[in-house]
Amino acid sequence: MLGGTFDPVHLGHLRSAVELREGLGLDQVRMIPAKMPPLRGEPRVSPEMRLALLRLGIGDTPGLVADPRELERDGPSFSADTLASLREESGGEARLVMALGHDAFLRLASWHAPERLFEFAHVVVIDRPDHEAPLPPALEELVHGREVADAETLMEQPAGKLLRLALPTRMAISATAVRHRLAERRSVRYLLPEAVEARILEGDLYRSH
Numbered sequence: 001m002l003g004g005t006f007d008p009v010h011l012g013h014l015r016s017a018v019e020l021r022e023g024l025g026l027d028q029v030r031m032i033p034a035k036m037p038p039l040r041g042e043p044r045v046s047p048e049m050r051l052a053l054l055r056l057g058i059g060d061t062p063g064l065v066a067d068p069r070e071l072e073r074d075g076p077s078f079s080a081d082t083l084a085s086l087r088e089e090s091g092g093e094a095r096l097v098m099a100l101g102h103d104a105f106l107r108l109a110s111w112h113a114p115e116r117l118f119e120f121a122h123v124v125v126i127d128r129p130d131h132e133a134p135l136p137p138a139l140e141e142l143v144h145g146r147e148v149a150d151a152e153t154l155m156e157q158p159a160g161k162l163l164r165l166a167l168p169t170r171m172a173i174s175a176t177a178v179r180h181r182l183a184e185r186r187s188v189r190y191l192l193p194e195a196v197e198a199r200i201l202e203g204d205l206y207r208s209h
């Protein structure tokens with residue numbers, strides 16, 4: 001699972017998803033847009049449009065799947081609930097991984113029921129350029145004793161471990177910077193898949209700050 005706001009999806013997300021799949025030998029990477037992200041402001045465009053852009057961005061990329069399950073649930077989009085439903089579908093023995101960037105990982109201890117995340121899945125932290133801050137104490141405590149050194153050790157168990165992963169391509173692309181560029185009528189070429197860029201420009205999305 002690679003969850004996010006995807007407001008909008010960009011090549012940092014998509015390239016990370018491809019390299020995660022390769023690096024960990026995953027069957028699938030499910031990219032799951034949050035309907036209502038609990039810890040940030042209201043996204044700029046509707047959940048349905050963010051999902052549509054994600055689908056356009058994924059196109060026919062093998063192994064990447066746009067998963068709408070959080071749009072089908074009412075209330076805030078808690079990852080613990082999403083992982084619980086993925087676990088139910090895949091059975092107790094399947095290896096489940098929740099991947100997130102280092103910036104998102106730093107706030108993990110303040111998520112809803114963070115210890116439940118480890119009950120259902122492993123947590124894999126993707127290095128991100130410009131996001132290298134040390135861990136806050138509550139997070140240190142949450143992950144204490146969980147860290148493993150490599151993907152092989154991670155995959156020995158279905159859930160409960162933590163792995164930090166430096167993917168081959170680190171991209172300093174953020175959705176915030178993409179939104180700013182769009183609001184200022186500056187180019188976003190090569191930050192987003194072309195089909196996503198075209199749909200955004202066509203629909204005049206993200207035009208105001």
Ligand code: ATP
Pocket residue numbers: 002003004005006007011012013016099100101102103104105126127128170171172173174175176177
């Ligand atoms: P924003 O700038 O609006 O906060 P974002 O670009 O961080 O957005 P999100 O939708 O919040 O995008 O990110 C979803 C997940 O993808 C998070 O775990 C985030 O850390 C990760 N992520 C986002 N951009 C990158 C990137 N360039 N490289 C690696 N991981 C990324």
